[in-house]
Amino acid sequence: MSVLTGLIDILRWIIAVPLLLISLYFIYTNLKFLFQNIQVGFNAGPAAFTLFGGLAGCLGIIIVPYMDIGDRLIYLWVPLVLDLGSIPFYASMIILAIWQHINKDIWKNYFPKKTSHTQ
């Protein structure tokens, strides 16, 4: 292994590790957000940051100088699936959009959820 290859590998580690850490941060944060939303019954809980965690993870996997590229690429789906703001979010959006389009009265009983009339 030449000095140049070694330096490039170090550089790849330097870029890949933060990307993978960012991905982990978003995976954790979006999971936390989901539980917080469940706690408040999906009444304006915190928002997920979409796609960022998944994409950062994919880039990290592509760049990291560990294993052969072919062996690494089969793990590309992992951050995209683990990050709730990536594939799970967009899949649920598509399902909801189609469901809303088919069932026009889907939101009929949404409001009033709760009445608290005051003087």
Add this chain to the structure above:
Amino acid sequence: MGLFNGEITKEGYIPSKIHQFLWPKNFSGSIVNGLGEKEHRRPTQPYHTHHPYYPFGLAEQWFIHKAMASSRISKWYFIHWIKENVTRLRKVSKQKQENSPEHWTKIIKEKALADEDIHVVGITRMNPEWVYEDREIPRGEWVIMLGRRMDYDEFSKNLKGDFISQCVEVIKSYVKGQETGYKLANWIRKQGYYASAKGGLSDDHLFTVIPAAIEAGLGQLGKHGSMISDELGASFRLTPILTDMPLTPDEARDVGVDDFCMTCKLCARECPAKAITHEKHLVRGEMKWYTDFDKCVPVFNEMYACGICIAACPWSRPGVAKNLSLKMLRKRDKQAA
């Protein structure tokens, strides 16, 4: 009207085909807002819940994704998101500093206004009636309302079709307001009192800030449904701080907005959605200016938060609000005499 972009017509706005697909059928935001309701009730949040599983959630996601496609908007939104999720307020000091409400009020206002990003500040007692009806009443007896003037030159670029600059200016204002809010909340916590600060883009909205800002003496509700201040016009953003620190309240003030809006037709004329009417409406037991939610929001979604009504409002132009307010109040005094 195209797949991705809507069309402005003389009759109003026709949303893009995607927006039409995502918009809920057989449902109206005006029902959620309580348009036409005679009984008073706490408000319900119709929009900006930031999670997609509610009637307008899909349309809101369209707005967010369209806006985030602009690098300038996504940069500022990301800054806001990081600040909100990384910033931790300090623990409330166990040693409570005792002082009179007048003293604390004076210091709070001085501290807020010492920040170059805050231009007006008002204080009012928290009213549970402002809290969204499905939320718990938040902790904090007092609301400190901070107002930040937006850069009118940047904001009003929307009148020339540059909606992205306008949107960036709005987010920037929320970020700056939030920064000061955190600083002030931390200072209050250091004195031994509970305090929390949430900017306008925060995810967990708990209450409607405009009624609180009106009670805190910052201004009045304008015809376009946004607040008008006699200092900043309509071109400003609010940041509320909730606290237990004993304070003295400001009073709601009549700054002549109602008299002006009764005759001015500018915002209604300029509104691409034709969502602004010239009459007040009954909303949850109160007659007030009301913007048609179902007409306004599609334009808001597809034109980077639009903001045309605020930019077109004569009060928004720099240096105009104070004089306009005095003029309206003098005119009324003359008529009364």
